[in-house]
Amino acid sequence: MATLSADKANRRYFRQAYRTGRHGWGTEEPSPYAVDFLKRLRPLVSGGRLLDVGCGEGRHAIAAAKMGFEVAAIDYEPLAIRRAKQFARKHRAKGITFLQGNALDLPFPRMSFDVVLDCGCLHHQRKSAWGAYKTNILRVLKPGGFYVLSVFSPRFRLFEGSRRPWHLAHGAYRRYFTREDVLRIFGKDFEAVEMLEETGSGGGFWHALMKRRP
Numbered sequence: 001m002a003t004l005s006a007d008k009a010n011r012r013y014f015r016q017a018y019r020t021g022r023h024g025w026g027t028e029e030p031s032p033y034a035v036d037f038l039k040r041l042r043p044l045v046s047g048g049r050l051l052d053v054g055c056g057e058g059r060h061a062i063a064a065a066k067m068g069f070e071v072a073a074i075d076y077e078p079l080a081i082r083r084a085k086q087f088a089r090k091h092r093a094k095g096i097t098f099l100q101g102n103a104l105d106l107p108f109p110r111m112s113f114d115v116v117l118d119c120g121c122l123h124h125q126r127k128s129a130w131g132a133y134k135t136n137i138l139r140v141l142k143p144g145g146f147y148v149l150s151v152f153s154p155r156f157r158l159f160e161g162s163r164r165p166w167h168l169a170h171g172a173y174r175r176y177f178t179r180e181d182v183l184r185i186f187g188k189d190f191e192a193v194e195m196l197e198e199t200g201s202g203g204g205f206w207h208a209l210m211k212r213r214p
């Protein structure tokens, strides 16, 4: 129950964020960390099917489609999906299927993706939802497939001064992950190919490229 009401508060926060357009993450410009990982993956994955989980306004889905991936992108906020479709048209990005839906209940068949990307979705999930989140990723990602993850690190400015590894701001839940947290959650199922910490004024993130163990 606690998770459900927390999720409601998250949804309210994201609805408002997309309505006002005042949110702290990029709108059309993708994260250079994610772009760099995807460029390196493109020649390695045969089918090239990529899922963007919590895609927001689609900046990474669009970047991936431009690189030649066949993309599905999902977010539970309908306004984000509408915007993502508009931006995809504006940027003439082809081959993206945008869907409204929940990362904790992904509507895709088993092993349907070569790459799953999450830039900023996991760190809004309560710890009680991590199991469902991971089960969903593992169900849709092929063995040997890649997982690209960006999450808040404790260096994120909103975290400063907090005694817990999470906090609520504007109703939204935010969790701050150390490198060890990421390895603890995903290490059994994924090999960490590379983990980069983004620091500095706009920073406070871990960017991880992981490969699913066969």
Ligand SMILES: C[S@@+](CC[C@H](N)C(=O)[O-])C[C@H]1O[C@@H](n2cnc3c(N)ncnc32)[C@H](O)[C@@H]1O
Binding pocket: 010, 014, 025, 026, 027, 053, 054, 055, 056, 057, 058, 059, 060, 074, 075, 076, 077, 080, 101, 102, 103, 104, 118, 119, 120, 121, 124
């Ligand atoms: C910080 S935003 C990042 C958006 C996008 N990935 C980007 O980098 O621009 C997090 C996104 O995750 C979505 N989200 C959060 N929890 C979700 C869930 N359980 N299922 C689907 N989408 C979710 C929110 O609606 C929001 O669009």
